[in-house]
Structures are given as structure tokens and as C-alpha cells.
Amino acid sequence: MNIKIHRGLDQIGGCITEISTDTSRVFIDFGQNLPECGEQTTPEDDEQMVLAIFSQNKKQHEAVFYTHGHEDHVGLFEYIPDKVPQYMSEGTMKLLSIKYGLLSEGASLKVNELRKQNCTSEEYDDAVSSLKKAENKCKLLKRMCIWKRTAPRKVPKSILVGDIKVTPFFNCHSIYDSHMFLIEADGKRIWHTGDYREHGYMGKGLIPTLKRYATHIDTLITEGTMLKREDKCIHERDVSGKMAHVMRAFKYVFVLASATDIERLAAIKEAANAAGKRMYVCSKFMKQTMSFFTEQEGEISHGLFAFRPKLYNQRFLNGIKRNGMVMIAGASQKDRLQELLKELPQEETLLIYSSWDGYYRNPEQVKANPFYKEIREMFHNVVDLHTSGHADRGTIENVIKMVNPKEVICIHKEADAEL
Ligand SMILES: [Zn+2]
Ligand SMILES: [Zn+2]
Numbered sequence: 001m002n003i004k005i006h007r008g009l010d011q012i013g014g015c016i017t018e019i020s021t022d023t024s025r026v027f028i029d030f031g032q033n034l035p036e037c038g039e040q041t042t043p044e045d046d047e048q049m050v051l052a053i054f055s056q057n058k059k060q061h062e063a064v065f066y067t068h069g070h071e072d073h074v075g076l077f078e079y080i081p082d083k084v085p086q087y088m089s090e091g092t093m094k095l096l097s098i099k100y101g102l103l104s105e106g107a108s109l110k111v112n113e114l115r116k117q118n119c120t121s122e123e124y125d126d127a128v129s130s131l132k133k134a135e136n137k138c139k140l141l142k143r144m145c146i147w148k149r150t151a152p153r154k155v156p157k158s159i160l161v162g163d164i165k166v167t168p169f170f171n172c173h174s175i176y177d178s179h180m181f182l183i184e185a186d187g188k189r190i191w192h193t194g195d196y197r198e199h200g201y202m203g204k205g206l207i208p209t210l211k212r213y214a215t216h217i218d219t220l221i222t223e224g225t226m227l228k229r230e231d232k233c234i235h236e237r238d239v240s241g242k243m244a245h246v247m248r249a250f251k252y253v254f255v256l257a258s259a260t261d262i263e264r265l266a267a268i269k270e271a272a273n274a275a276g277k278r279m280y281v282c283s284k285f286m287k288q289t290m291s292f293f294t295e296q297e298g299e300i301s302h303g304l305f306a307f308r309p310k311l312y313n314q315r316f317l318n319g320i321k322r323n324g325m326v327m328i329a330g331a332s333q334k335d336r337l338q339e340l341l342k343e344l345p346q347e348e349t350l351l352i353y354s355s356w357d358g359y360y361r362n363p364e365q366v367k368a369n370p371f372y373k374e375i376r377e378m379f380h381n382v383v384d385l386h387t388s389g390h391a392d393r394g395t396i397e398n399v400i401k402m403v404n405p406k407e408v409i410c411i412h413k414e415a416d417a418e419l
Helices: 043-055 090-116 121-142 203-213 236-249 262-274 284-297 314-323 331-341 363-368 371-377 393-403
Strands: 002-007 016-020 024-030 061-065 086-089 145-147 159-161 164-171 178-185 188-192 219-223 252-256 279-281 325-329 349-353 382-384 407-411
Touching: 002 219, 002 407, 024 159, 024 164, 024 178, 061 159, 061 164, 086 090, 090 121, 090 145, 090 284, 164 203, 203 393, 219 393, 236 252, 236 262, 236 349, 252 371, 262 279, 262 284, 262 325, 279 284, 325 331, 331 371, 349 371, 363 371
Parallel strands: 024 061, 061 086, 086 145, 188 219, 219 407, 252 325, 252 349, 279 325, 349 382
Antiparallel strands: 002 016, 016 024, 159 164, 164 178, 178 188
16 A cells, blocks of 8 residues: 655645555645645646646546545645545535535626626636636536544544545534544554544543554554644644633624634633623624534534524614624624724724634735735734634644554644644
């Protein structure tokens, strides 16, 4: 069995790992490069690169497996040749379908608007091409092969690709329904962690899962995002506790967080409850991901992952002015936030910045998406409350000790990071 890391050994994200035998091969992730990590490419470059990978080392049986729905792992799925099956968890497929469904809706509105106006043909063509891209992704997502999350204490089902056996295991990361894989072929066993952590609400399963299934491992492929940072990550529960504390001190609290991170959303919700504040969202995306999380996980989590936020509109303004609120928003909601902010006294308003700090500190990131920084700058009062979606050094060392593999390959790490 051969392992080839196409991308990821010396960069965070843009991961592509190939595992092959004489007759078969599987790829784990086909991710897009992140703004400051690795070569910056155009969509045409990306397509060429994917096709070049598929034209070499061809095998009779081929498939792609995705660990989770972040762009740096799944971002190139639209370029995979049609005849190669692609596998992802049900949750990953649903989150991507919500995202691209709403993007097509927005793009289609824009095309209709431009059609009525006197816009340049370039502007119109751009809008049409965004619409086509989003629609194509929605169509491809309908064709994905999916696996369902294994019920607690049940053994996960394996998927066969020729003579390679792949078994997915549920994982804790900063996006819902992330997975690790056991890959078996030619009498060898590989464990691919994907992105993971132990310090989330869903992280307590990590060590028991490894203990039970990651046995006699020849090669452990682990992520190493946090290797250059020595600090221990705080638990999601403690993020929630700190949030409750500051939420009590301000009448109007905005929280900048990701719509796909079920655990952070739960931390915010718990904090809002503890502070006695009603929760609002201002994007359809967040409303829809929360409904999906509630449906999937609300009951089995005894309500921790059940969300009933109000989708903000002007009608709620008087109630908000009277009673205060917690409003969760994503970075793309800048305009809506600005509108609402005009109505509220700044001295009673707080922004909890609950996202990675690189989005506003790192110039490359700001160039790629300026909204995080711009939203921060709209507020007089800002508090940073966040914990990483990635394993800290202590957890990575613990995982290696627990799995005790013959060989460790560390991916998704900075070039000069060392184990
Ligand atoms: Zn990643
Ligand atoms: Zn990730």
C-alpha cells in the first residue's frame, strides 16, 4: 500500500492524501488552499491540478472521501471526474447543501436585478457565472454517496473501494459531523485523523474511539495545526461560562461566530440562557443550520444542541430595545449589523468576537475577507472569546501515545512545525 501526500505536509489546509494498492486508490480530502497557506490559485489552476492528479497512477477502483465540510478539505469537490464516487457524512452533505442552496438563491436574485438595470455586460456575466457555479455544486451534492452517523455504542459500517476498506469514525472539530478514517488494505492499517480536538462538548469520544478501534496501526496521519503554539486550549464549556459573564454586563450583545460550528453555537446559547437573554440570528444560513442541528442532535443531546432563535427583522426592534438580546451573526452579515447598531446605544452594546483571531490580525486573511476586521471596528466594546477547533500539542502527543503507530505523518501544519 502506498501513501502520497499531494498537499498538506508543509501548509495548513488544502489537504489531499492518496492511498493506493495495485488495483485501487482512495483520496482523503480535496481541499482548497487557505488565503495565507500555500500557492494562491485561480479556479482554472485548481481544475487543472485535480485533473492532473487523476490522470496519473490510475486504478480500476477509485473514490474520494471527505473528513468534513471546511473548504480547505472539501473545496475542490466540483472538479472531481464524474465517474469517481465521492463520499461524505450526511451532516457534511446537508451543511454544504444549505450553503450552496442559499448562495444560488442569492445569485439568482442578483441576476434578475441586473437584468432590469443598465449594468455592464461584465457585471452581468460574473453574476451568471456565480449562479451557475452554485447551482452545479447543489446538483453534485445530490449525487454524493453519504454515510450516516453511527449510533452511540454501535460499530461503524465500512465502505469498500476495490481492495481498500475505509471506516469513518465521528469526530469533534469546529464544524458538525466531522470524521476520522481507518483505512485497511494489503494487510496494513492507516488511521487518518482529519481535523480534530478533544476540548469540545463532543470531544470526550476521542480517546475511547482510538482505544477501541485504532489498534495495530502502521501509519498514523494526524493534523498538526497547533504544533507551534504551546498553550493548552480551553474547553468549549469554559468559553460558554466566560460568555455568560460578559453577557450579563451589557444589554445588547452581538456574537461573531460560524453558522456550521454546532458546539460554539451551543456554548453561546447556554451563555444567553444563563444571562437571561433571548437569542436572535440575522441570517437565513444560521437559522437553517440551527434547525438542522436541532433535528439531528436536539433530542439525543438532551437539549444542548436544540436551538430556537428568532430570525431578526424590524418588528423585533422595540422588544430588543426593552429587554436586550444576544444576536449571533456571521461575517457576511456586516450590513445588517450596521443597520441594527445605529438603533442601539454603543455604551450598552458589546461584540463578542468568537472566531479565529487570524481573520482580523493577518493581512492576507483581511485581504481575502475584510468583514471580520470591519465588524470589529464597528464596535466600541469588543471581547475575544474563542477556543480552537484543533487539537493542542498535549492532545496530539496523547493521541500518538495512545495509537502507538509504527510511523507518524503530520499534515495540516506549518512548514517549520515539528512534533
Ligand atoms: Zn482544515
Ligand atoms: Zn477544519
